[in-house]
Amino acid sequence: MQSFGYAAQSKTSSLAPWSFDRREPNPDDVVVSIDYCGICHSDIHQVRGEWGADIFPMVPGHEIVGKVKAVGSEVTRFKVGDSAAVGVIVESCLRCDNCNAGLEVYCSDGGARDTYNAILRSGEKTYGGYSDTIVTPEHFVHTLSSKLDPAGAAPLLCAGITTYSPLKHWGIGPGKKVGVVGLGGLGHLALKFAHSFGAEVVQFTTSESKVEDAKKLGADDVIISKDAEAMKKQAGSFDFILDCVSASHDMDAYLSMLKLNGTLCLVGIPDGVSVKPFSIIANRRSLAGSAIGGMKETQEMLDYCAEKGITADVELTDYDKLNEAYERVLKGDVKYRFVLDNKTLRNS
């Protein structure tokens, strides 16, 4: 079917209007008419070819919410007009042990395929949510409660589940002391989740100007990471630290803050990671990483957010300001996620 969106034609070109074809829906497909799509930092990395394996033209976007426009004959959970959401992946084998455990993103038989900048098992290229519609198998489409503001819900599909999943996996709740490193798109949702799970939450930030915001978002304490004295005082006191920073930074400083058996989990993606062996040998610490959650957990997170009234703090942006929004994301000049408003997407 004819589709329209914003694409980068090469890794050096900016995003511009582009018409393209999507497949006609298969029996198990849901066609979603997109209302909002979040701008994720990884969109910028990929359109600029910074992760390699880039496929152009590229239509980014994997924080997608909208309304069901059509359904295939085998679809059971959706009907036309329902709210629906699509996140980071749109295909996995659905047969391997990891898929059977509801962890499709860790599919061990050919891997999960991304919502954009990927090639499906059929050979079809994927195009993301900076567009008018998306065609996705029902298994990879989520229901969205009408209690949630749809624009604020969009970033839950990547930033939300990327922070919710590790906090759940490491059993964060009352009695646990949790650190969140970086207060951006990922960090502000990590903070909201950790606080709502009942943990004691300490926000780390490089920026004095974010202290008040962090407290409003649920931080029990805020530490300026450049303050060496304040950092030292936290030694050996955390059960878990979620590191949401994509710029290179000193991991040893954060590892030293973990108590016995504590874990530092990366969800940001710095260029490289280097740690001193004794930073993890001491206190039997773990350095870990985590991706998005599975489809079942993503739905659980969306339902939890609807129940608790959790959404991202967003700034709506028009498509004609998309390239400007990218520059502002790179400067950290957004509180805390840009969301594209599809009312401004015009087929011209």
Ligand SMILES: [Zn+2]
């Ligand atoms: Zn993302």
Ligand SMILES: [Zn+2]
């Ligand atoms: Zn699989």
